[in-house]
Amino acid sequence: MIEFRSKAYYQVSAALAFGSFIIFCNLYLFQPMLPVLADHFTVSATQINWLLAAGTLMLALSLLPWAIASDFIGRRKAILISLFLLPVIGLTSLLTESLVVLILSRAVMGMALAGFAAVAVAYMADTFTTKAFSYAIGAYISANSLGGISGRLFGGVITDHFSWQTAVILMAMISLIGAIVVALALPKEETPQAERVSLSDYHRVLIQHLRNKRIFLAMLIGGVNFALFVNLYSVTGFRLIAAPYSLPLSVTSMIFLCYLSGTVSSRLVGLWCQRFNAVSGMFIGSLLSLIGMCITSSESLIAIVLGLNILSFGAFFTHSLAYGWVSQKAETAKSTATALYLVHYYVSGSLGGFYLMYCWQHGGWESVMLGAGVLYIVIFALCWRLYHYAHTKVAWA
Numbered sequence: 001m002i003e004f005r006s007k008a009y010y011q012v013s014a015a016l017a018f019g020s021f022i023i024f025c026n027l028y029l030f031q032p033m034l035p036v037l038a039d040h041f042t043v044s045a046t047q048i049n050w051l052l053a054a055g056t057l058m059l060a061l062s063l064l065p066w067a068i069a070s071d072f073i074g075r076r077k078a079i080l081i082s083l084f085l086l087p088v089i090g091l092t093s094l095l096t097e098s099l100v101v102l103i104l105s106r107a108v109m110g111m112a113l114a115g116f117a118a119v120a121v122a123y124m125a126d127t128f129t130t131k132a133f134s135y136a137i138g139a140y141i142s143a144n145s146l147g148g149i150s151g152r153l154f155g156g157v158i159t160d161h162f163s164w165q166t167a168v169i170l171m172a173m174i175s176l177i178g179a180i181v182v183a184l185a186l187p188k189e190e191t192p193q194a195e196r197v198s199l200s201d202y203h204r205v206l207i208q209h210l211r212n213k214r215i216f217l218a219m220l221i222g223g224v225n226f227a228l229f230v231n232l233y234s235v236t237g238f239r240l241i242a243a244p245y246s247l248p249l250s251v252t253s254m255i256f257l258c259y260l261s262g263t264v265s266s267r268l269v270g271l272w273c274q275r276f277n278a279v280s281g282m283f284i285g286s287l288l289s290l291i292g293m294c295i296t297s298s299e300s301l302i303a304i305v306l307g308l309n310i311l312s313f314g315a316f317f318t319h320s321l322a323y324g325w326v327s328q329k330a331e332t333a334k335s336t337a338t339a340l341y342l343v344h345y346y347v348s349g350s351l352g353g354f355y356l357m358y359c360w361q362h363g364g365w366e367s368v369m370l371g372a373g374v375l376y377i378v379i380f381a382l383c384w385r386l387y388h389y390a391h392t393k394v395a396w397a
Contacts (some may be wrong), residue, residue: 024147032156058110060346067339082115156253227352262316288314
C-alpha cells in the first residue's frame, strides 16, 4: 500500500487528479453555452438542458459496465482508454449542425467519461493506505471542481468571443495532451486487483451494496446534493443572462469561479475525518449549501456571488465525505460501490436539471427556491437516517 507523503503517493495522486481535471472540463464544457444554444437552435431551456443531461445521464448508466470491466482488464487500462476516447468523440461531434446529433454525441462522450470516473477512486482505495486515501480523495475532488470551473469558463469565454465549435476543437486538443501526460505519469499496476468477482456474481454484489444502509444512504445523499448544486448553477446562468441583469455569456460564466470555494472545502475533508464524524460533516455541508442558496435570493450581484461561494463550499464538502464514505465502507468490490455512488450522483444531477429548469420556466427564481427547499428537506432526513445506521451494529435492511 502507498503511504501518505511518499514519492509514489505524490505521483499517483497527481496523475489521477490531472486526469480528473480533464474529465470534468469535458463534462461541463457545454453548461455555460446553454442559454446561447437555446437561442441558436430556437428551443426552450428545458429542451436545451438535454445537452448537459445526456452526458451526465449516459455517464451514470455506463459507470457499472466500466467498473466491472476494470476488474478484468485492470484499473490503469480502463483509465487510459477513457481519456484517449475524449478527443476523438469531441471532434466527431462537429460533423453535423443537428441538435439531436449533438445531443447524441454528448451522450457518447458521457459513456467515455464514465471509464475514468468509475475507476479512479477505486484505484486509490486499492493502492493507498487509509490516511493516504483520506487526503488523496480531497485532492482528487478538488481537481474535479477545478476541471468543472475551467471547462465552464473555457466554454463560456471561447463561445462568446469565437464560437461553440471553436471551444469543442480546442478542448479536444487539450484532452489529447492530458491523456498523454497521464499515460506517462501513472505507473503500471505491479499486481492485479486483490478483489476479483466473477461476472455471474455481480448481481449479488450490486444487491449487497444496495442493501447496506450505510452505503446506500450515502449514495442518496450524494445524489440529492449534486441535483441541487449543479442545477442551481445552471438556472443562475439563465437568471443572469435575462433581464434585469442581461449579462453577456463571458461574464455570466464567471460565476463558476465560485467553485473555488468547493476546491478549498474538499481539501478540508481529510482534516475533518481525523477529528470528527463524517456523517455530521455531510449534514453541516448541506446546511451551508442551503444557506448559500437562500443568500442568492437577493437581487444584488454581490450577494448572489457570495451565496454561490457558500453553496459550493458546502456542496463539495458533503460530496467529498459521502464519496469517501462509500469507498471505505464497501467491504468487497470497491469499484462497483463507487460506481453505484456515481450512478446515483449523475442520474440525480440529470433529473434535477429538468426539475429545477421546470421550476424556473413556470415560476422564476422564487419557484426554484421552493423546489430546491423540498430537496434540502430530503437530504437532511437522509443524513439523520445515515447517522442512525452508522451508530448501530446492523447495517442490513
